[in-house]
Amino acid sequence: MSEALQILQKYWKHDRFREPQEAIIQSILEGNDTFALLPTGGGKSVCFQIPALMRNGICLVISPLIALMKDQVQNLQSKNIKAIALTGGVSQDDIIAILDNCQFGNYKFLYLSPERLQHDWIVERLKQLPINLIAIDEAHCVSQWGHDFRPAYLKISALKTHFPSTPFLALTATANKRVQEDICMHLALVNPKVFTKSFTRENLAYHVIKTEDKLFKIQQILTKNPQSSIIYVRNRKSCIETSQQLNQLGFTCTFYHGGLPAKEKEKNMQSWFENKSQVIVATNAFGMGIDKPDVKTVIHIQLPENLENYYQEAGRAGRNGEKAFGIIVTNPSDIAYTKAQFIDVLPDKKFVKDVYIKLNNYFQIAYGEGYNESFAFNLNQFCAHYHFPVIKAFNSLQFLDRQGIITFQSESTEKISLQFIIPSKEVIRYISLHPHDEPIITAILRTYSGIFDTETTINPHLIAKKAQVTLDQVDKVIDKLATNQCIVLHAKNNDSSITFNEAREDDLTINRVAKFLEHQNKLKEAQFDSVVHYISNEDTCKNKILLAYFDEIAKVDCGTCSYCTAKKKVQPVEITQSVLQLLENKALTSREIENQLHISTEATIFAIQILLEQGRIKINTNNQYYLI
Template identity: 90%
Template sequence: MSEALQILQKYWKHDSFREPQEEIIQSVLSGNDTFALLPTGGGKSVCFQIPAIQLNGICLVISPLIALMKDQVQNLQSKNIKAIALTGGVSQDDVIDILDNCQFGNYKFLYLSPERLQHDWIVERLKQLPINLIAIDEAHCVSQWGHDFRPAYLKISALKEHFPTTPFLALTATANKRVQEDICKNLALVNPKVFTKSFTRENLAYHVIKTEDKLFKIQQILTKNPQSSIIYVRNRKSCVETSQQLNQLGFSCTFYHGGLPAKEKEKNMQSWLENKSQVIVATNAFGMGIDKPDVKTVIHIQLPENLENYYQEAGRAGRNGEKAFGIILTNATDIGYTKAQFIDVLPDKKFVRDVYVKLNNYFQIAYGEGYNESFAFNLNQFCAHYHFPVIPTFNSLQFLDRQGILTFQSESTEKISLQFIIPSKEVIRYISLHPHDEPVITTILRTYSGIFEVETTINPHLVAKKAHTTEAHVEEVIDKLAASQCIILHAKNNDSSITFNEVREDDLTINRVAKFLEHQNKLKQDQFQRVVHYISDENTCKNKMLLAYFDEITKEDCGICSYCFSKKKANPTEITQNVIQLLKKEPLSSREIENQLHISSEATIFAIQLLLENNRIKINSNNQYYLI
């Protein structure tokens, strides 16, 4: 048995690798630069984590996704593998501590964002580390033709000068041939070994269903397929409303979006992962690092922004190899509504500049200052203050984030401030009665002097780190102290946070990235037109269309998508006979007929019209059809 397989079995509890994981790992262990295209669910992280564990030294993982970095670090730590992340908003002193830990603390993984490589002093510190592998996740971000281009990725190739013998491993889930070539070129990979896995998911049926009543269609789908499901929606409001509607219809349903507090996110996620909730309704904030094998159905009730995102989100279904469904529900108004949501709100250079300048003014940052300063941020309050439209402002902040000018974390943060209102001797007595809470309480007291005299803002993440525990436990201890009236506690929710990665330079900053904005807007328009084509074309296999989008050509229809299914569906005569058999028992509405026969609304209407024209049925005052 190979050492790599032993590590897989020990830490991941799998008996074998998925194809081509083992070949990628062997390529890296042989010292080769390697490019791996593994569609969603292909197990990309294992491809760098296992060789990094096998080799002496530390693996440098470059990723733009803070949430995914945190998730992977937590997963590794839960396996007693030493890993740490260098994310935005960390003070310079803490950065130095983290890099010291990596140099002297026997760590195996250091995660950082590509923007960190723009600081020469950090690169100098990296050069002192025994780096055994450099893994570049979401590698499509290095290509201007990728759906999420980030200029900071172009700086990664400079690491080749400092680590000429260290293998580079570039990983992505979505890249056509043009993007693949860009990745290898822009990362300066040397004679890379290339591994690409087909985008075909033979067990996944892609369906586009036209319906005017999406909630009723969801009810039909979930009743027919009562297994684990995900429903993707566009915004937080739809997330909550759809979940409530499905619970009222009798489905066990929870929801997930970026604005939820961490504890509620975790609770809702666990409810779904443990199958206590059949359905999770989510925005695209949900899904990174999620590998639930038994998801039967993924439903999009609004059009996706691009086919890359759709392929990844739909691909969370059927990872156990059993038949599964990726479904888009659409109606006549969707294209216009989605265009207004995605395309008409793309910001131009002037608007991005206005947002950037006002953001600095909002936080009272002077020209030439602001580097690495972090602030709690409420998007709606900011927009109301300056009379900015919310969606273009959000898009502007996302653009500035992707350019590395700032880090915009669109997720709930909680600013906690507290003050002890009992004497110190009573705190000692409280600790004696609650010994499990002692590390957290003593850490707070040592870290925040004066907390008996004034209300003090604390950082739960820092306390958790120093007390060698979790943030959830820190918050639990604080809640108990408040309930016992030991402290005064105030918590203020913000829907996101902002960290400035550069000093304020206004026009100099925006002019530098304006060409990327223009290119990005054009790319988004083109991508949206491909989505429109995907849902509108009724004469082509849906699987074929998705594969062609990623430059993978197949002559065979899949046989299970909505187009292939429509070719095989029952003929009109058979459907009308089935309708007659139903109506012999009792009068039924068109919806009841559709539901009982499990056919499309179009087929139902066609059969009813045929029977009405031939005077076989009539409609009563309750809008039910009956036989004459």
Template identity: 65%
Template sequence: MSSEALLILQKYWKHDKFRQPQEQIIQNVLEGKDTLALLPTGGGKSICFQVPGMMLNGICLVISPLIALIKDQVENLEKKNIKAIALLGGISQNETSDLLDNCEFGNYKFLYLSPERLQQDWILERIKKLPINLIAIDEAHCVSQWGHDFRPAYLKINVLKQHFNKTPFIALTASATSRVQKDIIENLKLENVSTYTSSFKRENLSYYVVQTEDKLYKIEQILNKNKQSSIIYVRNRRSCIETSENLNKLGFSSTFYHGGLSVKDKNSNMKKWMNNECQAMVATNAFGMGIDKPDVKTVIHIQLPENIENYYQEAGRAGRNEEKAFAILITSPGDIEIAKNQFIEVLPNKAFLKDVYHKLNSFFQIAYGEGYNFNFSFNLNHFCSQYKLPVMKTYNALQFLDRQSIISLSTEFTEKTSIQFILESKEIIRYMSLHKNEEDIITNILRTYTGIFDIETNINTVLIAKKSNVSEKEVVKTLENLEKSGCIIISKLNNDSSITFNEIREDDLTINRVSKYLENQNNLKKNQFKEVIHYIKNEECKTNFILNYFDEKTDEKCGICSYCISLKKTDNTLIQNQIIKLLEKEAPISSREIENQLTFSTKEILSALQVLLESEKIKINNINQYTLI
């Protein structure tokens, strides 16, 4: 096994060797055993199912809740000439059926889908006919209501066990407490499961909490001291752009990334940063999916994170080349109150959730008992403005509906198609008589958008595809033909996001079914934020705090975090003062000469020298002699 797996890793992923414990996990999967893998962010979870998926005959079924992650992994596999398909929401039944035909007869190796898709009986029946060689459940903590992102749809995944009882299952997550691990095993009905964990400790990563009134000045100091690649995380798009502009004014090369950028701008800004054409990437939490830049020296947060899970994941993008790196959280006295308003005060209760759900259906004119698999372009600010709703609280309500699988909310950039017929209706009828294969599509457009001859009108190509019982590609092709023939004009407008309705509209019945989870999730978020406050305020080793948070118990201090450095400064102040006095008289001198003249041990002197260097009180020349700055 080892040689074949290694050859696949080298050929497709260009890595020389596996990380621990990837090889053991892959071996366990190849032996047909159920597996639970807890690997921290950057630990290479996808390798653990993609390599055995390539080795086994048949197709690997991958279940993931994140549309962006599914798209990213499928695109990366296709770039490696590995055949992969994603079943995403908002496509017609015919097109979905065609994709499943491709899986059955087209020699595909990976099929990605959301857990909501498994709740559709006809899709489940089609999947049962496929030669599934492995079932991978990504973000497996979503199966536990004690996990930080519980999704009830995950509870239905275990129906696959009834049919694929001899197929190995692998559940993967970056973070799960012992309680959540137990839920994963029980709720997914994993049998004789082997659990593999990788330590959350990053030996090369120093965690710093820095208090300051002037965050921009502190960033300037950090970037001047560490001139390699960096990421600066902020909370919103405005702060993203402003911080990047301020850094550029200070002479740093900086770009930015947020969810509202076009795909073209995202790729362009990403390319600059990945190619080291600019030092700093200022980003919201939309940045990070599939990012693997090994030489990131610093990850800086200038606002408090929502929870330790997110912070650990984002901070962990520093130092993946195993060289010394820094995760720095910069805080000011008012940050806690600001973050409470951002995270806690905007949590929706049941009444607010009902109100948003009702208005969302009204906004898209969905009748009671309808709406299943309808997909719409969506502008959150426009929706909130129309109904006078608070934006962040509304967004949290929509996110909850997304996690409960009632809707799928994509915050990726989308393009909204706007058209207007510019020929008279009799000419359009003549066109349809000459193009019978496009007649249904055009007829449905005219029936759905009655004023389309008078004004430019936004149209939903997915909805037209559904009504015409064709693929969205066929709708787009028809529009292109109409434009070429001079029948219509087409515009494409930028849009913030899209929404797919995963259930028919049932008003209070829908919300009453899921509201029992709302209080649990709100309490969980409040407790998670309390841990963030503890992280920045408590006088303790920052590495230990993170390890203990993830149930990796340890009392041994890391020695390199901001707290441990502060202890060193306290413990050897006397030694530092004597070194400074010596340097005032005799600099430049080596550490051995310092040791010969002072009565402290080598270890104590080297520790004091390190603190003085880091606090920029002394410097070292190219022949390892020390002088005062």
């Protein structure tokens, strides 16, 4: 048995590799630069984690996704593998401590964002590490034609100078041929071994269902397929409302979005993972590191921003190899609504500059100042203060984040600050009366020496670790101290945080990235047009359309998508005659026609379209069809 397979069994409990994981690992062990295109669910992380564990030294992992970095570090640590991440908002002293740990502490993995490579002193420290592999995750970000371009990725190729004999591994789940070539060029990969896996998911059926009553259609889908499901929506409000509606219809349903506190996220996710909830309604904040094999159905009830995101999100269904469904439920108004949501709110240079300047003013940052300063941030309050439209301002902050100017984390955080208002001798007396609380109180006092003199922000996770207790136990002790009037306690929720990665330079900063903004706006418009084509096209297999988008040609229809199944089932003449007979009595909606004729949605829409084109029926203001 190979050493790689032994490691896979020991840490990941799998008996065999997925194609082409083993070949990628072998290429790295031979010292080759390697490019791997593995569609979602293909197991990209194993491709660098296993060869790194087989060699002496540390693996440098470059990733733009903070949530994914944290998730992978936690997973490795749970396997007793030493891993650490250099994320945003970390002070220079803490960065030095982390890099010292990597140099002298026998760590196997160091995760960092590409923006960190823009700081020469960090690169100098990296040069001192025994790096055995450099893995670049989400490598499509290096290409201007990729759907998430970040200029900071262009700095990665400079590492070739410092680590000429260290293999580079570029990984992505979504890249057409143009983007693949761009990645290899911009990362300066030397004669790379290229591994690409087909985008075809033979067990996944792609359906586009057009309906005027989305909730009714979702109810039908979930009743017919009572297994684990994900429903993707565009915003937090839809997330909560859809979950409530489905619970009222008798489904077990929970929800997940970026604004939830960490505890509630974990609780809701576990409920779904353990199949206590059939459905999880989620925004696109849900997905990174999610690998639940028995998901039967992924439903999008609002149009996705691009086909790259849709392919990844739909691809979370059917990872156990059994038949599964990726479904978009849509109605005629969705295109206009989504265009207003995605395209009409793209910020131009003037707007981005205004947001950037106001953001600095908001936190009272002077010109030339602000480097590496972090702030709790509430987007709605900021927009209300300066009368900015929220979505357009959010897009501006996201753009500034992708350019590495700021780090914008749109996740809920709870900031806890407290101060002891009783003398230290009274604290000792309190501990004698509550001996079970001593480890936690002692950890707080030893960690925050000025906590008697001033209100101090504390890190409950750190206290839990030092006291060797759970986070819940820390919360209970703090609440008890507040109830007994031993401390003043303040907890403040913020929906995000901002870290400034550069000193403030206003025009110089924005002028430098303006060309990228213009290019990205044009790319987003083209991507949206591809989504419209995917849902609107009635003449082509949905699988063929998706594969063609990624420059892969399918010679035959899939036989399982909404187009293929409708083509098999529909006998237009008989159905259109039945529809005409129904409408002789009164005007009906498409749902009423479908229910009375006991036919599929696809067949109903197909028949209605034929009759509309023939000029034999019309639709009134109540969405009812009637005879002409």
